[in-house]
Amino acid sequence: MTDPRYTPLALSLPSTVPFVGPETQERARGARFSARLGANENVFGPSPKAIAAMQAATADIWMYGDPENHDLRQALAAHHGVTPDNIMVGEGIDGLLGYLVRLLISPGDTVVTSLGAYPTFNYHVSGFGGTIHTVPYVDDHEDPASLFAKAAEVGAKIVYLANPDNPMGSWHRGEDIVAAMEHLPKGCLLLLDEAYVECAPKGTAAPVDADDPRVIRMRTFSKAYGMAGARVGYALAAPGLILAFNKVRNHFGMNRAAQAGALAALQDQHWLAHVLDQISIARSRITEIATANGLTALPSATNFVALDCKSDGVFAKRVLEALSRQGIFMRMPYADPQNRCIRISCGPQNDLDAFAAALPLALRSAQAPE
Amino acid sequence: MTDPRYTPLALSLPSTVPFVGPETQERARGARFSARLGANENVFGPSPKAIAAMQAATADIWMYGDPENHDLRQALAAHHGVTPDNIMVGEGIDGLLGYLVRLLISPGDTVVTSLGAYPTFNYHVSGFGGTIHTVPYVDDHEDPASLFAKAAEVGAKIVYLANPDNPMGSWHRGEDIVAAMEHLPKGCLLLLDEAYVECAPKGTAAPVDADDPRVIRMRTFSKAYGMAGARVGYALAAPGLILAFNKVRNHFGMNRAAQAGALAALQDQHWLAHVLDQISIARSRITEIATANGLTALPSATNFVALDCKSDGVFAKRVLEALSRQGIFMRMPYADPQNRCIRISCGPQNDLDAFAAALPLALRSAQAPE
Numbered sequence: 001m002t003d004p005r006y007t008p009l010a011l012s013l014p015s016t017v018p019f020v021g022p023e024t025q026e027r028a029r030g031a032r033f034s035a036r037l038g039a040n041e042n043v044f045g046p047s048p049k050a051i052a053a054m055q056a057a058t059a060d061i062w063m064y065g066d067p068e069n070h071d072l073r074q075a076l077a078a079h080h081g082v083t084p085d086n087i088m089v090g091e092g093i094d095g096l097l098g099y100l101v102r103l104l105i106s107p108g109d110t111v112v113t114s115l116g117a118y119p120t121f122n123y124h125v126s127g128f129g130g131t132i133h134t135v136p137y138v139d140d141h142e143d144p145a146s147l148f149a150k151a152a153e154v155g156a157k158i159v160y161l162a163n164p165d166n167p168m169g170s171w172h173r174g175e176d177i178v179a180a181m182e183h184l185p186k187g188c189l190l191l192l193d194e195a196y197v198e199c200a201p202k203g204t205a206a207p208v209d210a211d212d213p214r215v216i217r218m219r220t221f222s223k224a225y226g227m228a229g230a231r232v233g234y235a236l237a238a239p240g241l242i243l244a245f246n247k248v249r250n251h252f253g254m255n256r257a258a259q260a261g262a263l264a265a266l267q268d269q270h271w272l273a274h275v276l277d278q279i280s281i282a283r284s285r286i287t288e289i290a291t292a293n294g295l296t297a298l299p300s301a302t303n304f305v306a307l308d309c310k311s312d313g314v315f316a317k318r319v320l321e322a323l324s325r326q327g328i329f330m331r332m333p334y335a336d337p338q339n340r341c342i343r344i345s346c347g348p349q350n351d352l353d354a355f356a357a358a359l360p361l362a363l364r365s366a367q368a369p370e
Numbered sequence: 371m372t373d374p375r376y377t378p379l380a381l382s383l384p385s386t387v388p389f390v391g392p393e394t395q396e397r398a399r400g401a402r403f404s405a406r407l408g409a410n411e412n413v414f415g416p417s418p419k420a421i422a423a424m425q426a427a428t429a430d431i432w433m434y435g436d437p438e439n440h441d442l443r444q445a446l447a448a449h450h451g452v453t454p455d456n457i458m459v460g461e462g463i464d465g466l467l468g469y470l471v472r473l474l475i476s477p478g479d480t481v482v483t484s485l486g487a488y489p490t491f492n493y494h495v496s497g498f499g500g501t502i503h504t505v506p507y508v509d510d511h512e513d514p515a516s517l518f519a520k521a522a523e524v525g526a527k528i529v530y531l532a533n534p535d536n537p538m539g540s541w542h543r544g545e546d547i548v549a550a551m552e553h554l555p556k557g558c559l560l561l562l563d564e565a566y567v568e569c570a571p572k573g574t575a576a577p578v579d580a581d582d583p584r585v586i587r588m589r590t591f592s593k594a595y596g597m598a599g600a601r602v603g604y605a606l607a608a609p610g611l612i613l614a615f616n617k618v619r620n621h622f623g624m625n626r627a628a629q630a631g632a633l634a635a636l637q638d639q640h641w642l643a644h645v646l647d648q649i650s651i652a653r654s655r656i657t658e659i660a661t662a663n664g665l666t667a668l669p670s671a672t673n674f675v676a677l678d679c680k681s682d683g684v685f686a687k688r689v690l691e692a693l694s695r696q697g698i699f700m701r702m703p704y705a706d707p708q709n710r711c712i713r714i715s716c717g718p719q720n721d722l723d724a725f726a727a728a729l730p731l732a733l734r735s736a737q738a739p740e
Contacts, residue, residue, distance in 0.1 A: 017621050230627075251387050
């Protein structure tokens with residue numbers, strides 16, 4: 001009896017997980033976290049109307065979801081002033097990234113991203129045999145100019161740019177990105193990940209023509225809309241590229257209740273404004289806590305804040321582990337020099353109180369390891 | 371401005387949808403169906419405890435689901451008498467089929483399936499550049515002997531066998547499939563789709579050793595468990611193959627409420643027994659209706675029944691369209707000679723009453739088209 005005959009590509013891939021989930025860490029430590037602030041989830045939660053819509057739709061969960069996501073795409077089109085043909089709904093941005101990479105990348109193809117940017121994009125590129133080229137952050141910002149120059153140099157098929165950025169929380173003005181696109185090499189698709197853009201200052205969303213074939217924008221209901229566990233993301237792009245997703249996507253992959261929840265969440269912009277206020281308050285509080293402990297909170301246009309621990313990755317990791325021991329789940333950037341920071345998601349007062357209480361001990365513990 | 375540079379494989383693929391959803395048909399006809407009996411959904415629905423668990427978990431939908439599906443895998447392992455390392459949970463069987471095909475199939479690789487069997491498997495194989503070889507049904511049954519012989523002939527990496535079969539509802543005894551596996555060629559993985567096996571007579575599930583590297587079994591919460599819209603399927607296989615899914619899957623792709631719902635559904639075997647009774651009653655009723663109208667209901671081990679209209683695919687399609695005009699959503703096999711049949715999912719009395727009322731006119735209309 002022999003093993004299945006995997007493809008050479010599959011054999012070359014590691015069986016690793018891009019992120020270890022907090023539940024895995026909780027099982028390892030034998031206790032729940034008291035504050036879950038590591039995955040940039042929105043602790044303030046979705047609109048109560050979205051929760052109600054999902055609960056109501058659960059009674060009909062015996063039915064598959066609409067494979068066309070018709071109602072949600074209509075509403076998103078109206079919301080963005082585009083046509084439904086500009087919109088593809090999928091199983092979170094992670095799912096859509098996988099489909100997009102599959103459409104464009106085969107062994108030998110290249111992409112460009114920033115060293116330390118969202119690893120799930122890299123996971124998909126490696127998974128389809130692509131080669132990843134990176135450029136460094138500039139002053140904790142992803143840098144469109146160097147990304148696009150590198151893309152030209154290596155003939156990249158895709159260049160990834162998150163605006164605002166995860167894990168640093170930094171951002172560019174949308175019109176600056178559009179201006180920089182003048183240097184986007186011909187035949188290179190700009191993958192603009194705007195997962196956090198609702199949290200950002202007005203003018204951060206790039207004013208891209210939805211029919212521009214040079215760019216695809218990714219949005220999600222996981223962050224500002226507070227529905228990470230529902231798995232609803234969407235892409236905005238030219239109709240040709242949107243249609244191409246039908247070649248490879250899991251047509252019946254959307255959870256029916258999640259479809260209803262996303263629609264209700266989109267229609268409750270009042271709740272979104274409320275959540276953005278709460279995020280803003282939390283960012284200020286996090287900044288205060290950081291300052292009181294000798295750390296520097298980086299400016300953030302997202303629902304999280306990177307805290308500069310003013311040392312190196314080894315030190316930041318010790319801080320993170322000491323926080324974990326005290327029940328605070330957080331994460332940190334994985335690449336130097338951003339890994340001098342730890343990253344905390346915005347949360348309500350209780351969660352931040354717990355963080356404030358745990359941080360001094362965590363820093364002392366990291367400064368004087370046993 | 372140029373289009374993205376798709377892979378040659380992507381360029382070669384059609385932008386088609388394996389199945390047109392009933393919602394799409396409803397939008398086209400401008401009215402809802404009165405009986406939704408086309409997608410083998412379980413109209414009797416999931417356990418009320420599963421609905422309650424999903425509704426409760428919706429309050430926590432701001433959190434990503436556990437990427438390891440730990441609790442569900444533990445429960446499934448206990449249920450099947452295997453270890454959690456034998457189980458991979460994914461976004462329905464459709465999602466798992468995509469991952470499996472991706473792991474094994476690249477351009478030039480071959481698979482074998484039956485002509486007219488589940489098209490989504492074929493969709494994934496084509497999507498990764500594989501070549502599909504088919505063998506005919508034998509007396510409306512998929513035929514393990516000819517499938518395995520063809521697999522040997524063409525050097526297939528995967529042979530697909532659904533037991534019970536969709537769309538015909540026919541089945542083999544599990545021990546007969548295990549016996550036939552003696553002729554499964556070395557290095558060919560048997561993909562045994564048991565989506566409907568809970569509906570089948572005892573002894574239909576193949577008594578496969580979970581650590582046998584020659585076979586992977588697919589199960590789902592979409593059919594007997596009544597949760598099609600939740601998107602929860604799972605694979606049972608040797609730990610090496612299960613682990614390989616981590617190379618390519620969307621780790622955070624599971625809906626958190628769906629995870630909780632599947633766990634609760636599994637734990638309510640009493641409800642499952644109730645649903646299976648209802649399905650059995652519906653199969654009998656469907657058979658009566660068919661007989662009264664001069665059709666033959668094929669024996670079924672699933673939650674649907676294939677009805678032999680005793681003509682050809684053109685006639686069956688006319689029957690289907692006439693039923694649709696009367697508000698009855700059904701589907702039919704796509705390959706000859708199975709396409710002499712129409713396929714009806716089991717439903718409650720009201721739905722079957724509507725079918726019984728519509729069928730005579732539909733048959734008359736099909737016999738005398740304008």
